[in-house]
Amino acid sequence: MPNRLELTGITKQFPGVLANDHVSFAVKPGEIHALLGENGAGKSTLVKMIYGIMQPDAGEIRWNGEPVVVANPKAARKLGIGMVFQHFSLFEALTVLENIALGMDAKIPSRELESRIREVMETYGLALDPHRTVATLSVGERQRIEIVRALLLNPQLLIMDEPTSVLTPQEVEQLFTVLRKLAAEGCSILYISHKLHEIKALCDTATILRGGKLVDTCDPKQETSRSMAEKMIGAGLKDIVKAEGRTFGPPKLVVNKLSTIKTGHFDVAVDNVSFTVRAGEILGVAGVAGNGQNALLDALSGELIGDDREAITIDGFGIGLMNTTERRRRGLCAVPEERNGHAAVGDFSLSDNSVLTARDRLGMVVLGLINSGAAKTYTGKVIADFAVKALGPASTAGSLSGGNLQKYIMGREILQKPTVLVVSQPTWGVDAGAAAAIHQALVDLAAAGSAIVVISQDLDELRALCDTLAVINMGRLSAARPVKEFSVEEIGLLMGGVHGSMETA
């Protein structure tokens, strides 16, 4: 049987970047094939050429053994190639049905289309109401639209570009069930992700790209996450360097009986939370998403202002009633989970984004006028120190890929040398090499005497990074203890809400 898809010498040049450099690999029928690589390795570019959104400068694409030119996405769909995009190409103001109809090339009466959609949803266990407006749907539901849309065409190859970066663990599990079922029916899947444990759980083969070049094709089940990460970054993965036997200084951030009020329907409020972080200490907050992490971050950053001045203190000074700007002046910087639109303004230049959070601490505003030279210099330093792939301080935040924006935001806060830094998901969507760099920068910041709170769902990250750990569940925080004293099982139990005697320990 011929290969479903075979690429030979695919090359794509952008101004200044060779995005793909003679990439060759093959995907067999029914195979789940991973495409791995750091941010900017050229994965999205490669699949866009397979789907006909871009044309390769050189190289050949063979489809079921035959050489083809995929002129546009329509031609791709005609061949039997479906794609689910990294950024969903949905129309918010239109209904699910209208969105799917737009993706169909043949004109199908809407009643017939609806019954076919229901059939696909039934077969693969994808629940959706066809008449809902997309604007009202969750991210997971939106992705389901894309998947249904692709499946309606009975594809022989389904391309998924980082499908899980926005999903909850439960949604990821559901997605994998669908993908395995599809593969069993003979549909090939080309799966792009950063998450190596997902690749190991799901994929039969992995092709690794680095700087546009193919570096290896391997069997992920035979590899360790570490060995694949090292192939991606082309060097040994650096372990976090922590001085042994560090001692902590005096308490910097003291949180005492902090509670918030529920703001939205889906929010979980923080309930009577107390903890202390000392100079030089990194406190990890573990927990399943949606257990009050957002409220905790907002309450600490000053986006949610409480009514007790002493509920949060820095160096003994009560900041509970201060807003974000005043808290920043006092030395507390925070990085929310959502990068674009919350931690950064997409349409602003990186330089202007730096002014937004660093203006007071670094004197970027003098007599109400922005010192754009200072902002530019500082942004340039962030870009250089954190290896942000951007043209320069003048690039807009929205033009950066997710991982690069995350590096910029982390760098912007860390280089301000805050007394207290609170971060949520510091390495979300960032590749292994960059994640290691961010971890090291956090450890170095702590070593210089800052107190750090890391809120994350990634247990491996927390165990490697933190000195002490606490678990949040339904808005309540367990007592913080040295991370070494926790077993994985114990953390799991705490995350599931079994507090037991731990709370008083």
Place this chain on the structure above:
Amino acid sequence: MDLTIAILVTVVGASTPILIAALGELVVERSGVLNLGVEGMMLLGAIAGFVVQFHTGNHYLALLCGAAAGMAASLIFGFLTLSLSANQTATGLALTIFGTGFSALAGASYSARPVALMSPIFPDLATHPVLRVLFGYSFPAYFALFMVFAIWFFLKKTRAGLILRAVGENDLSAHSIGYSVIQVRYFAVMFGGAMAGVAGACFPLTLTPQWAEGMTAGRGWIAVALVVFASWRPFRLLGGAYLFGLVMTMELYAKAGGGPLSAIPSELWAALPYIATIAVLVLISLRRDASTNAPACLGKPFMPSN
């Protein structure tokens, strides 16, 4: 009674050009393009329609040529904003200035030369004292009503309409699915230009049977505003256009010294459509769903990443 009938007939006549122009602009904006050149395209349509009517005496040919003139002007706009990604607001304003100037130049030798108005399409019923409310109009009034329904049907029920809405909602996504954003927008802009041209031609052909400089008198701007008030929905546009027509007719009657209406100075009546414009704008912005109904890509040039 007679006065009421007379007023209603005048209202429909005065509303028709606004409605036609606004319907065109509605389609343009639904595709994500903001063309502020409606007033200019109307004036070009008006002069073209007048000149053709003056020389041939054929009203339908005159309307058609008005449409062609508006469409030609919209093609310039389309080329600048769609092919060259020029700023839509600035280009639209320039188009209005161009249309005003060019029509004045072309019409300089035609001023104060009367032509015949279009006759009603049901001549027998048009003289009936009551039924003329329904049957007393010439072709454009019925054309406008038909287009309200046709555009509603097109946008809501046809695949082409769905694609047009999709392009206005999220141009990058439409592009990535494989629709030609620029092509769809060209069609929309040309349709809008043709409608504005017809609307302009209505002035010398159905309202005042001669050419006068700037004879559309800002109605193109009211059409643009109406699209927003109607939150981009054709049937609301119909109601809005007749409402504005009513207010403008009141002004005419007040000027003519028609009974109780003249208690309010005619200058105030003249200002009323614009005051109403502001009032409606405020009301609309207080209501959430109307403002969120705006096409998400309205006014933004399409810049695909490759």
